[in-house]
Each structure stands twice: as C-alpha cells, then as structure tokens.
Amino acid sequence: xxxxxxxxxxxxxxxxxxxxxxxxxxxxxxxxxxxxxxxxxxxxxxxxxxxxxxxxxxxxxxxxxxxxxxxxxxxxxxxxxxxxxxxxxxxxxxxxxxxxxxxxxxxxxxxxxxxxxxxxxxxxxxxxxxxxxxxxxxxxxxxxxxxxxxxxxxxxxxxxxxxxxxxxxxxxxxxxxxxxxxxxxxxxxxxxxxxxxxxxxxxxxxxxxxxxxxxxxxxxxxxxxxxxxxxxxxxxxxxxxxxxxxxxxxxxxxxxxxxxxxxxxxxxxx
Numbered sequence: 001x002x003x004x005x006x007x008x009x010x011x012x013x014x015x016x017x018x019x020x021x022x023x024x025x026x027x028x029x030x031x032x033x034x035x036x037x038x039x040x041x042x043x044x045x046x047x048x049x050x051x052x053x054x055x056x057x058x059x060x061x062x063x064x065x066x067x068x069x070x071x072x073x074x075x076x077x078x079x080x081x082x083x084x085x086x087x088x089x090x091x092x093x094x095x096x097x098x099x100x101x102x103x104x105x106x107x108x109x110x111x112x113x114x115x116x117x118x119x120x121x122x123x124x125x126x127x128x129x130x131x132x133x134x135x136x137x138x139x140x141x142x143x144x145x146x147x148x149x150x151x152x153x154x155x156x157x158x159x160x161x162x163x164x165x166x167x168x169x170x171x172x173x174x175x176x177x178x179x180x181x182x183x184x185x186x187x188x189x190x191x192x193x194x195x196x197x198x199x200x201x202x203x204x205x206x207x208x209x210x211x212x213x214x215x216x217x218x219x220x221x222x223x224x225x226x227x228x229x230x231x232x233x234x235x236x237x238x239x240x241x242x243x244x245x246x247x248x249x250x251x252x253x254x255x256x257x258x259x260x261x262x263x264x265x266x267x268x269x270x
Contacts, residue, residue: 020072027065077101089240100149106142130211144226186231
C-alpha cells in the first residue's frame with residue numbers, strides 16, 4: 001500500500017498509529033509472558049484458557065489488548081488507500097474499508113498460526129489442538145469481511161457486455177434492480193436465520209472439539225450482520241454512483257499499471 005495523505009483521521013492519524021504500536025507491543029509482551037509461564041508451570045494459562053477467561057486476569061488482559069491492537073491497526077490502515085482503490089465516498093465506505101483492513105490482518109494471523117502449527121508438529125513433534133480450528137475461525141471472518149470490502153470496492157464479478165450498450169437511464173434501472181435483489185436476499189436470509197443465530201449466540205454454542213471454540217455462536221450471527229452491511233454498502237454505492245458519468249469497460253481496465261511499473265523498476269534494479 002503506497003504512502004498517501006490522510007483520508008479521514010487527519011491530525012488523529014499519528015496518535016492512532018502510536019496507540020496501535022503500543023497496544024501491539026504490549027500484546028506481544030504479554031503473549032511472551034504466557035508462553036514462558038507455560039514452559040515453567042504446569043497450571044499456567046494457555047490457549048484452552050483463552051476461551052475461558054473468567055477468573056484469569058492475564059488472559060482477560062491479553063484478549064483486551066489483542067482486540068484493541070486489531071481495532072487500532074485496522075483504523076490506521078483504513079486511513080490510506082492503494083493505487084487501484086477508489087476513494088471512500090462516505091462514512092459507511094470508511095467502515096467497510098476498516099473491516100477490509102481487518103480481514104487483511106486476519107490473513108497474516110492465519111499464516112502465523114499455521115506456521116506455528118507446522119513447526120510444533122514437525123520440528124518438536126508436539127502438534128496443537130487449536131491451530132487448525134483457530135485458523136478456520138479466523139478464516140470465516142476474513143471471508144465475511146472480504147465480501148463487504150469487495151462490495152465497497154465494486155470488485156465483484158460483473159458482465160458489462162450488455163450493460164455498456166444501454167443508455168444511462170437503463171443502466172440506472174439495472175442498478176436499482178440489482179440493489180433490490182441484494183436487499184431481498186438480505187432480508188430473506190436475516191428473516192430465516194435470525195432465530196437460529198440468536199439461539200446459538202445466547203447459549204454460546206461451541207464447535208464440539210477438544211479446544212471447543214464458540215465458532216457457531218459467533219460465525220452465524222456474523223453472517224447475518226455482514227449481509228446486512230453488504231446490502232447497506234450496495235445502497236451507498238448506488239447513491240454515490242448515481243450522478244456519475246457513464247463509463248465503458250474493457251480488458252485493459254483490469255491491468256494494474258502501477259504494479260507493472262513497480263515490477264519494471266525492480267527488474268531494472270537487478
């Protein structure tokens with residue numbers, strides 16, 4: 001992601017960055033303390049206790065710092081955009097952009113978890129009971145947040161062959177019909193899944209494994225929440241694009257000229 005002026009944080013950009021670094025450093029320090037404690041003490045708090053933090057101040061502090069670190073990092077990263085990313089057009093775009101950045105952080109976290117599992121399994125012959133399930137849990141949220149981010153970026157697959165031949169009023173009509181279909185789907189999904197999602201969350205339904213994470217209790221409500229946000233984002237896109245000049249689309253639109261230029265400079269530098 002290239003360095004660019006502040007999108008929305010303004011003078012708060014530097015304090016947010018500093019707070020994210022401090023929170024991340026404290027999180028890593030506390031994680032190191034917990035890791036060392038597990039090597040020394042048999043009753044130390046580990047990943048099993050991370051899901052059951054009641055009465056364990058160090059676990060509660062770890063979870064709070066981890067959440068704050070992720071939140072601040074995603075907020076800070078949402079204050080810049082890449083070369084091919086469109087500028088946000090409203091507050092809801094900022095929310096979607098921040099959740100998209102959170103999904104990107106989640107991908108990195110999945111890689112770290114799986115790397116830890118590979119080393120533990122094949123180097124020390126001590127596989128974990130939680131790595132695969134944790135990566136699956138995170139991946140579920142990554143996919144949901146990525147869907148919202150894709151809607152904000154207008155990067156879902158679309159076929160423009162007929163759309164580009166339409167007059168502008170017909171294009172607007174097609175956009176309204178598409179939005180209506182998205183909202184019908186969202187309402188039906190929320191209407192049909194609300195009771196189940198509520199029950200899973202209230203009883204904090206778990207996965208039924210050795211680690212026994214509350215994956216069903218969190219993923220199911222998140223699906224309904226994200227599909228609602230996707231529908232709102234689609235409405236926001238329609239409003240933002242309503243008075244824009246009609247554009248044409250070609251295969252050349254998919255070419256990232258900035259990336260090609262970066263590759264060219266890297267090759268010439270070698």
